[in-house]
Amino acid sequence: MSKRDKIIVGISIGDLNGIGSEIILKTFQDARILDFCTPVIFASVKTMSFFKKAYGLDVPVYGIDSLEKIAHKKINVFNVWKENVDITFGKEDKNIGAYAVKSLEATVKALKEEHVDVMVTAPINKSNVQSESFNFPGHTDYLAKELEGESLMLMVSNNLRVGLLTDHVAVKDISANITRELIEKKISIIHKTLIQDFGIQKPKIAVLGINPHNGDNGVIGTEDDTVLIPALTNIRNNGKLVFGPYAADSFFGSGNYKNFDVIIASYHDQGLIPFKTLSFGTGVNYTAGLNRIRTSPDHGTAYDVAGKNIADFESFKQAVFTAIDIFNSREAYAEISENPLKTNRRKAFSKKS
Known part of the structure; x- marks a missing residue:
């Protein structure tokens, strides 16, 4: 990980027929959150425009086709696909599962290549994402394969x-x-x-x-x-x-x-x-033990409320802030670990003065 002026948060869109799009857009509807991080949603501008209209949300998004063009103070949408997607809220669909995997794989690639600093995943349907090329019980198992370290599910709240x-x-x-x-x-x-x-x-x-x-x-x-x-x-x-x-x-x-x-x-x-x-509603799922940071909300796709514009986005928002906090903590820990003598001298000087 490298230090940045602002932490870049990569976001996988999850199941397009679930509540992922709603909780993502409603989290970033409050522009103040852009003071803390720069979001990059891995989906497409067409798809996000559909969701904005479906939920009646005035959330400006900034489409990019290259991760070199990530803009701060904007809600970036990296175009993983460009075609229209047939979205039916609340329906389990293998084709929609394939788009969830495309978004996840693109986000993980960006994380590994350090285009983004942390990753927050919207919920997937563990059944409809299964295929010959993607055969994992969930995010944690896939990340254990793709990233370095030993993964462990850690649920976190205040x-x-x-x-x-x-x-x-x-x-x-x-x-x-x-x-x-x-x-x-x-x-x-x-x-x-x-x-x-x-x-x-x-x-x-x-x-x-x-x-x-x-x-x-x-x-x-x-x-x-x-x-x-x-x-x-x-x-x-x-x-x-x-x-x-x-x-x-x-x-x-x-x-x-x-x-x-x-x-x-x-x-x-x-x-x-x-x-x-x-x-419930404020908890965060954190994949501990890996060399990169991934968090997610503590709930699933919630097909029963998908598309009804009533989903609670608090857990997703907490997942974003938890990822930021952990990133900062790791940066501080790395600095202390690399310069223990310097840190101890600074503490000793502080006590004397």
């Missing part, structure tokens, strides 16, 4: 962060996927992420049990005793502040989550149900 040991894995396969090696790798990723991306120097990490009541000493399963607890003991012995395992059923209701910087759940619903209950 007062809560939830990470997952396993994400898009069938329930019947969860326990087989959770190994000591996986636990140690995921917690290492989370630990580094909290330091470099969120500025937390000594992260406190809580881990939820795999089975109900942590297995009740083997009565409801042995994985907590044979896999999870030994892994956490080893991590603690290496100096990380890791706590648990905690029984998942009472952890959030008791408010215990407020005592930690992050909570790690064993599987998707164990973590995301309480997260979305507590933070």
Whole structure:
């Protein structure tokens, strides 16, 4: 990543029959956001003009055919395609899925080539994007292939962060996927992420049990005793502040989550149900552990409200600001890491004066 006067946010359009277009345009309808970043929507001017008319929005967009022509103080639209697209709000359509993939691939390419600094993805339909050339359960898995690092789904809101040991894995396969090696790798990723991306120097990490009541000493399963607890003991012995395992059923209701910087759940619903209950509409999905920054809103395509001009864009707006904050945090962390002596001298001088 390179420093810029203003952070450039690459935006993939998502499912054109869903609410992605609406939440993107309504986020940038407030021109003040252009003081913080420069957006580049990867779609087409024709398509965005259709959406502006459909929603009755007066949001000026600036079409570009080259990423060298990105203009600050404007809502840039990079033309990934030029033809008209047959859009039917609320309908699942394989052809629309193909356009979502085109936008995603173009945005990731721009991110890798550093034409944009961060990436924010509008929701896709995981079913209609599948093809011979694109066969991934979701954004996270695709980004893990395209970018460097080890990806991890981290849900973020103002007062809560939830990470997952396993994400898009069938329930019947969860326990087989959770190994000591996986636990140690995921917690290492989370630990580094909290330091470099969120500025937390000594992260406190809580881990939820795999089975109900942590297995009740083997009565409801042995994985907590044979896999999870030994892994956490080893991590603690290496100096990380890791706590648990905690029984998942009472952890959030008791408010215990407020005592930690992050909570790690064993599987998707164990973590995301309480997260979305507590933070729905303001939460952000962050793909941690990669060399580039990607965020998204905490919801899907919402076909049931698509085209009705009533979609809540708060989560998408938070995804934009979270990406900006993480970019700035990484820049500061990189500067400190490269010049630790210089930074320490500056602090010491400050204290003396």
